[in-house]
Every structure is written in C-alpha cells, then in structure tokens.
Amino acid sequence: MNSEKVVFGFFILLALTLNFGFFIGDIDNIAHHNVYELFAALVVSLIATVLKFGDRTHLGAIFLATSLVADLQLLMAALIWGYAAHISPTGLDTEATVAIVSFSGGALLANIVSVILLLAETMTVRR
Amino acid sequence: MPDIFYVLLRRMRTPLIVLIVVYSVAVLGFTLIPGQDAEGQPWHMSFFHALYVVSYTASTIGFGEIPYAFTDAQRLWMMFVIHLTVIGWLYSIGSLLTVLQDPAFRRLRTEYVFQRSVKRLRTPFYLVCGYGDTGGILIKALADEGIKAVVVDRDENRLNALELNDYIRRPLGLLADAAKPAVLEMAGITNSYCIGVIALTDSDQTNVMVALSAHLLNPNLRVLARVESAEAAASIRSFGKNEVINPFETFAGRLAMAIHSPGMYTLFTWMTGVPHEPLREPLFPDRGLWVICGFGRFGTALHRHLEAAGIPMQVIDPDPITNQTPAGAIIGSGVEATTLQQAGIKQAVGVVAGTNDDVSNLSILMTARELRRDIFMVARQNQRDNSVVFDRADIDLLMKRGDVIAHKIFALLRTPLISDFLETAREHDNDWANQMVSRILGVVSDEVPYLWEIKINKVRTPALYKACLMEQVQLRDLLRDPRERVKSLPAIPLLLKRDGKATMLPELDKPLEVSDRLLMCAAWPISDEMRWATQNENVLHYLLTGQETSGGDLWGRLLQNR
Numbered sequence: 001m002n003s004e005k006v007v008f009g010f011f012i013l014l015a016l017t018l019n020f021g022f023f024i025g026d027i028d029n030i031a032h033h034n035v036y037e038l039f040a041a042l043v044v045s046l047i048a049t050v051l052k053f054g055d056r057t058h059l060g061a062i063f064l065a066t067s068l069v070a071d072l073q074l075l076m077a078a079l080i081w082g083y084a085a086h087i088s089p090t091g092l093d094t095e096a097t098v099a100i101v102s103f104s105g106g107a108l109l110a111n112i113v114s115v116i117l118l119l120a121e122t123m124t125v126r127r
Numbered sequence: 128m129p130d131i132f133y134v135l136l137r138r139m140r141t142p143l144i145v146l147i148v149v150y151s152v153a154v155l156g157f158t159l160i161p162g163q164d165a166e167g168q169p170w171h172m173s174f175f176h177a178l179y180v181v182s183y184t185a186s187t188i189g190f191g192e193i194p195y196a197f198t199d200a201q202r203l204w205m206m207f208v209i210h211l212t213v214i215g216w217l218y219s220i221g222s223l224l225t226v227l228q229d230p231a232f233r234r235l236r237t238e239y240v241f242q243r244s245v246k247r248l249r250t251p252f253y254l255v256c257g258y259g260d261t262g263g264i265l266i267k268a269l270a271d272e273g274i275k276a277v278v279v280d281r282d283e284n285r286l287n288a289l290e291l292n293d294y295i296r297r298p299l300g301l302l303a304d305a306a307k308p309a310v311l312e313m314a315g316i317t318n319s320y321c322i323g324v325i326a327l328t329d330s331d332q333t334n335v336m337v338a339l340s341a342h343l344l345n346p347n348l349r350v351l352a353r354v355e356s357a358e359a360a361a362s363i364r365s366f367g368k369n370e371v372i373n374p375f376e377t378f379a380g381r382l383a384m385a386i387h388s389p390g391m392y393t394l395f396t397w398m399t400g401v402p403h404e405p406l407r408e409p410l411f412p413d414r415g416l417w418v419i420c421g422f423g424r425f426g427t428a429l430h431r432h433l434e435a436a437g438i439p440m441q442v443i444d445p446d447p448i449t450n451q452t453p454a455g456a457i458i459g460s461g462v463e464a465t466t467l468q469q470a471g472i473k474q475a476v477g478v479v480a481g482t483n484d485d486v487s488n489l490s491i492l493m494t495a496r497e498l499r500r501d502i503f504m505v506a507r508q509n510q511r512d513n514s515v516v517f518d519r520a521d522i523d524l525l526m527k528r529g530d531v532i533a534h535k536i537f538a539l540l541r542t543p544l545i546s547d548f549l550e551t552a553r554e555h556d557n558d559w560a561n562q563m564v565s566r567i568l569g570v571v572s573d574e575v576p577y578l579w580e581i582k583i584n585k586v587r588t589p590a591l592y593k594a595c596l597m598e599q600v601q602l603r604d605l606l607r608d609p610r611e612r613v614k615s616l617p618a619i620p621l622l623l624k625r626d627g628k629a630t631m632l633p634e635l636d637k638p639l640e641v642s643d644r645l646l647m648c649a650a651w652p653i654s655d656e657m658r659w660a661t662q663n664e665n666v667l668h669y670l671l672t673g674q675e676t677s678g679g680d681l682w683g684r685l686l687q688n689r
Contacts, residue, residue: 036158039174043151050144054137082175 011048012118015070016111018044023104030097035081038104042074045107048114059121066114073107131232131239138226142219149215153181153208160204164195180205185212238313241301245315248299250275253540254314254321255298256305256337257328258285260511260529261353261374261536265325268401268537270294277314277321279305280328306333308340316344323349325536331359342367351536355424370539375424378531382505383432385524386412386477390560394552397567398545399538400575402651409564410524412503413476416441420461420491421482422450425507429481441470461491467498477503485513489520542580544646547629548622570617570649577651578621581605581661583643588661594671595641602645603635607670609660616656618649 018041025032049067052060077100084096157177164170172180176194183190184205197205226232252275255262262278266289269276276298280286286300303310305328315321324341326334334352341350350369354360360371385392393409400406417433419426422444430453433440442456443466459466461480472478478495480488485508492504505524508517517525538545552560567576585592594600602623608614623633624644633645647657660666669675 035174036155039151039155039158043147046147047144050140050147053140053143054133054135056133078174082173085173086175 008048008051009118011044011051012111012114015041015045015048016108016115019070019074019104019108019111023101023108025101027101028094028098030092030100033097033101033104038074038078038081038100041104041107042071042078045070045074045111059117062117063114066110066117070107070110070114073103073110077101077103077107131235134232134235135226138232139223142222146215146219149211150181150185153185153212154178156204156208157181157201160198160200162195162198162201170195181208181212184208185216187213238301238303241299242313244299245277245313245318248275248277248315248318248320251320251322252277252315252318254279254311254316254324256280256311256324256326256333257353258282258289258300259327259329260527261533262325262327263288263511264401264529264533265327265536266298267292267294268533269540270296270298271402272541274540275299277301279303279310279314281305304333306330306336308336308344311337311340312344316341316348321345321348323351323540325540326350326352328353331356335359335362338363338369339366342369351539353532372532372535374528374532375428377535378507378526378528379425379428379432381531382479382481382507382524382526383429383436385410385505385526386417386433386479387436387438388557388560390557390564391552391555393564394560394567395549396534397564397575398549398578399534401534401537402575402577404575406571406573406575409561412523415439415476416471416474418443418461418467418470418472418475418478418495420444420478420480421487421507422447422452422456423481423483425483426450426481429479441475443467443470460487462487462494464494464498467491467495472498472502475499475502477505479505479507481505481507483507483509485509485517489516492520492522542578542646544580544622544624544629544644545578547624548631548646551622551629551631566619567648570619570653572650574651576648577654578646578648579654579658581645581647581657583639583641583645590664590667591639591661592641593664594667595639598671600639600671601635602633602637602639604670605639605657605660606635607660609656609666609670612670612673616649616653618647618653618657620645621648622646 018037022033022037022041045067049064049071052064052067055061055064080096080099080103081092084092088096154174154177157172157180158174162170162172180193253269254277255266256279258266258278258280262280266276266278273296275296278286278289278298278300280300280302281304283302286302289298289300301310301314303313305311305326316324324337326337328334328337331354334354338350338352341348346367350363350367351372352363352369353372353374354363355373355375360373363369363371381392381395384395389410389412396407416439418441419429420443422430422442426442426444430440430442442452443459443461444450444452444456445458445460447456447458457466457470460482461467472495478492480491482488488506488508492506495502495504504522505526506517506520506522508514508525508527511527511529570576581588583591583595591600591605602620606615606618606620608616620633621631622645623630623637625640647654660670
C-alpha cells in the first residue's frame with residue numbers, strides 16, 4: 001500500500017464530495033447552499049493541488065491541471081459570494097447565487113475528471 | 128520544465144499544505160465564534176471579514192478588533208491564531224530557505240543557469256576542458272581576441288579564479304568532470320555554435336574520453352587534445368580529424384630549436400605569440416657542449432631532438448637506471464658544484480635546468496652561474512606561480528610549459544594558415560629564419576607581430592571578391608596605403624594558399640584569385656587598414672586606380688553616364 005496514494009485519493013474524493021454537497025439544490029436558492037461547505041471544498045481542493053506539485057509523470061501533470069481548474073472556479077465562486085454579500089449594493093441576490101452555484105458546478109466537473117483519472121490510474125496498475 | 132522546478136515544488140509541498148491548513152483553521156474559527164456588535168446583539172463574522180482579520184494578523188501587521196470590539200471568546204481564538212500563523216509562516220519560509228541553501232539544490236541551480244547561458248550563446252565558442260596553467264593562458268588569449276569559451280573543470284578553486292579574472296568576454300564555467308559525456312553535452316558540445324573542443328585536463332584518460340565523446344556526439348567538431356602517452360595519442364588520432372599535443376614533446380622540441388637554430392626559434396615564438404605580447408629579443412647561444420640536468424620524460428625528448436641536430440651534450444641525472452640515461456651520464460642532481468664541474472661546465476656553452484622541480488632548476492642555474500659567469504642558461508619553469516622568482520633570476524631563456532602549449536593551441540585555433548607557414552618554415556635553415564626575423568622586425572614595433580588571414584570570399588571581403596571577379600588585382604595593390612597609394616603598408620604577406628597548395632612569401636605582382644587565402648603579418652593597427660580596403664569598394668577602387676570615388680552606387684552611375 002502506498003500511503004502517498006491513499007492521501008491523494010482521500011483529498012481528491014473529499015474535494016469532489018464536498019463540492020457536490022455544495023452544488024446540489026436549487027440553483028437560485030442560496031438557502032440550499034452552505035457557505036461552510038464551499039469553504040471546505042476550496043481548502044480541500046487547494047491541498048489536493050499542492051499534493052500534485054513536483055509530479056513529473058504525464059498523469060501528474062493532468063491531475064495538476066484539473067486541480068488548478070477546480071481551484072480557480074471555487075475561488076471565483078467565493079469571490080462572487082464575498083463581493084455580493086459585502087460590497088454589492090443589492091446584496092446576495094438571485095443573480096449572484098446563480099453565478100456562485102454555476103462556478104461550483106464547473107469545479108465539480110473538474111473534480112469528476114480528477115476522480116476519473118484516479119480510477120484510470122488505479123485500473124492500469126497491475127500489481 | 129527543468130529538474131530544478133520539480134525539486135523545488137516537491138520540497139515545498141508540506142510547508143504549503145501547512146500554510147493552507149493554518150489559514151483555513153484560523154478563518155473557520157473566526158466565522159464560528161459568536162461576537163457582539165455595537166448594540167450588544169450577537170453577531171457572526173463572515174468569511175470575508177474572517178479572512179481580512181486573519182490576513183493582517185498572520186502577516187503581523189495587526190490592525191485591532193474590527194468591525195466591532197471582540198468578545199473574550201474571539202480574543203482567545205485570536206491569541207491562538209497569532210501563534211498558529213506565526214509558526215506556520217516561520218516553518219514555511221524556513222523550509223523554503225533550507226531548500227534554496229541545500230548544496231544539491233544549489234548545484235542544480237548553477238547547472239541550470241549554466242545550461243541556459245550555454246544555450247543562449249549566439250556566437251561561435253570553444254569548449255575547453257581543464258583550466259590549469261595552459262587552459263588559463265589559452266582562455267585569456269581567446270577572450271582578448273573576442274572568442275567565447277566554455278570551461279569545464281573539476282577543481283572549484285580554479286573555477287573561482289576564472290570568475291575573478293577580468294576578461295573582456297567572460298567565459299562560462301562549470302564545475303564538473305569532463306570525462307562524463309553528459310557534462311560535455313551540458314557544456315554545449317552538441318550546440319551548433321560550438322566550433323571546437325580542447326581537452327587540456329591532466330589525465331590522458333579524460334582527454335581521450337573527451338575526444339571520443341566529441342567525435343560521437345558532434346563528428347564535425349575540431350578536437351585538440353593534450354596527451355602525454357604515446358598510446359593515448361595514437362588512440363585519439365585513430366578517429367576523426369583530431370590534433371594531438373604532447374606537452375613534453377612540444378616543449379622539448381621548442382627548447383631544442385632554441386639551442387640549435389635560435390633564429391628559427393625566435394620566428395616560431397613570434398608567430399605563435401599571443402596578440403599584444405611584448406616582443407622578445409632574438410637569442411644568440413653559441414654552438415658547443417650543452418649540459419642537461421634532469422632526464423625525465425622532458426629530458427629524454429630534448430636529448431632526442433638535440434641529438435638529431437648533432438649538438439654534443441652531457442646529461443646529469445640522479446637516477447640513471449630508472450630513467451635510462453645515455454652512456455656517460457653523470458650521477459647527481461646538478462645542484463652541487465662538483466657534478467656540474469664533472470659534467471664539464473667550464474667547457475660548456477650552455478646549461479639546461481630541466482627537472483620537474485622548480486627549486487632544483489633555480490638552484491642548478493645559480494650554481495652554474497657561480498662556476499661560470501657567461502654561460503647561456505635555459506630554465507624549465509613548471510609552476511606558473513613561481514614566475515616572480517624566475518623573472519628575477521636573469522635567465523637567458525625561460526621555458527614555461529603552459530605558455531608553449533597554450534600558444535601553440537592558440538595559433539592553431541586562430542588561423543590554421545600559421546601551421547602551414549610553420550610547417551614550411553621548418554624546411555629552411557637558420558639563416559633564412561634570421562632574415563625573416565629581421566624583415567618582421569622592420570614592420571612591427573614593441574609587440575609581437577599580429578597575424579591575420581584574408582580569405583577572398585563574398586562575406587568576409589566583399590570588395591576584394593568583386594574586384595577579383597572583374598579585373599586583375601595584384602598582391603601589391605592590396606599592400607598600398609589607403610591614405611596615400613604610392614606608399615605601401617608595412618606588412619608582409621607570409622603565405623598564399625590556393626587550391627590546397629601553399630606558397631611561402633608570395634610575389635608581390637602575383638594576381639589574386641577568388642577563394643585565395645592569405646596569411647598577413649604586420650603591427651596590429653595595420654591589419655585594420657588592410658581589412659578596410661578588402662571590404663570597402665571605394666577604398667579598393669582608389670588603391671587599384673588612384674581615382675577617388677566618394678559616392679555610392681548612384682554617384683557611380685552618374686559618373687559613368689557623363
């Protein structure tokens with residue numbers, strides 16, 4: 001058993017599930033989306049990204065790329081939330097909510113790709 | 128991406144994760160802990176505010192308790208956050224510095240920087256393996272000529288010396304073993320701007336390996352290797368178009384030449400001199416018995432050369448059996464007066480101190496001078512650092528091995544025609560050489576003559592190339608002064624090479640042809656004047672016809688139409 005793989009697999013899956021938990025619900029109803037879940041998804045996604053730093057394999061490079069995409073989308077979602085809640089005069093309205101949830105949806109897709117890659121890598125390992 | 132980034136990223140994984148965790152825990156804590164607003168109502172910090180507070184706390188800016196004064200629970204958490212984030216930062220920055228300071232990482236970094244600068248070279252360069260005495264002189268000469276060099280050496284001190292030297296075109300240096308092909312590849316052996324490899328390390332094995340790698344990695348490269356044993360020399364000569372230099376052989380050959388034909392020796396030293404080197408006076412040793420102290424590899428080679436020239440010798444050596452000295456050799460080192468007297472110092476015309484120890488060499492000469500004031504003294508200097516004492520010792524002829532070899536290599540590199548010239552010069556006698564020396568003395572001042580090559584082709588000498596195609600250009604025309612054509616420039620055409628055939632001292636009325644190569648010899652400023660005429664059509668036109676044209680193409684057409 002490779003402990004590095006366990007840790008990485010754990011964080012990738014955790015990022016996906018947290019992301020999914022945040023994403024699910026009505027796209028225009030902020031009550032269905034928990035801010036703590038978004039925060040957790042972002043932190044876990046960042047950790048998963050750093051875990052892929054310095055991996056010279058081709059698959060490692062793709063992992064890093066998909067992770068960076070997920071980070072970027074979650075970060076955008078968080079920024080929109082912060083802007084809407086504190087700076088925008090209209091507050092956290094439907095428009096902002098839809099934007100936040102769609103960005104997290106994008107991140108979810110990237111996370112799914114990561115997990116598919118992880119599965120493909122696991123399948124090809126013969127030992 | 129180069130290795131160096133992967134190493135850096137891999138080593139920074141843990142510190143970065145620690146930072147992310149520390150920040151997220153701190154932010155999360157602030158959003159969970161309830162506070163009180165100005166009216167005493169319970170209030171929860173949002174992620175936005177929490178991140179703001181943590182940001183200024185962690186960076187130790189410290190901004191107070193905003194937007195409302197903290198409750199005690201928040202202050203407790205704040206204390207925890209302060210310590211946590213400071214430790215997190217200290218750890219991360221400490222790790223980063225450790226990685227940057229790590230010797231392995233630093234080596235990777237210097238290698239990366241070196242590799243990148245080699246790749247960026249956009250001028251032809253030589254790859255020099257070994258920066259010892261010879262390498263040092265050679266690289267200085269190359270740098271003064273404006274030729275780039277890349278140096279590989281295993282000794283850190285020597286590379287530091289390279290960095291400290293004040294060269295016009297700074298050579299690139301790499302601390303590595305030249306025997307490894309990967310190192311040579313890094314140093315640009317496969318680079319298309321690499322024009323040659325010079326192997327000067329003190330190990331024959333390494334030099335052979337360098338020559339071999341050069342031949343396999345880039346077969347068109349010119350390879351010059353310093354080799355001390357005959358086997359290694361044969362193995363290098365067996366492939367490619369390599370040139371081999373045996374330091375003992377070269378050095379002994381030069382010294383023997385100084386003894387049996389001093390005029391030729393002077394000519395050779397001047398021809399292979401490094402530009403701007405002061406001119407040394409010609410030597411006039413007498414013919415007669417020579418005493419040679421030391422019969423190692425150098426003494427043996429010298430003995431062979433002198434014997435071929437028919438010069439009588441007496442050898443002194445402390446160990447005649449291992450060194451296989453010729454019959455009649457005196458046992459001793461030469462530092463004592465008795466051995467020198469036994470060798471017949473009273474009748475001898477000259478003494479050669481040729482051991483591999485500088486102290487013995489100096490001591491031999493001092494003893495010899497005590498016995499006979501007017502004897503011609505020749506010393507072999509092994510260590511460059513000893514120059515100060517050797518220069519003071521007032522020795523008639525001082526042979527520095529590094530100098531001789533570096534100059535020979537430099538001459539071979541700079542203009543290949545010099546070796547053609549010297550090859551042909553060998554066939555002449557000493558009187559011919561003396562005449563040449565006095566002719567050269569007539570055109571130079573106090574520096575060694577500057578030798579350069581004029582190649583008649585479209586790129587290097589466009590004006591001359593055009594003129595040669597259209598009309599007859601004589602060598603004499605080229606030698607006219609561009610400022611006043613009735614005068615001629617003080618320059619000597621040494622050699623003309625046409626279709627692989629070399630003509631020594633070509634006639635002045637010889638018509639020039641396209642793709643001729645000329646070896647010229649003059650003082651350094653004269654070379655510029657001559658280059659001017661070969662490149663500028665107006666100047667050349669004046670030299671050929673005496674008519675001055677100052678305009679360009681349009682002016683020329685107007686004149687023709689009139």
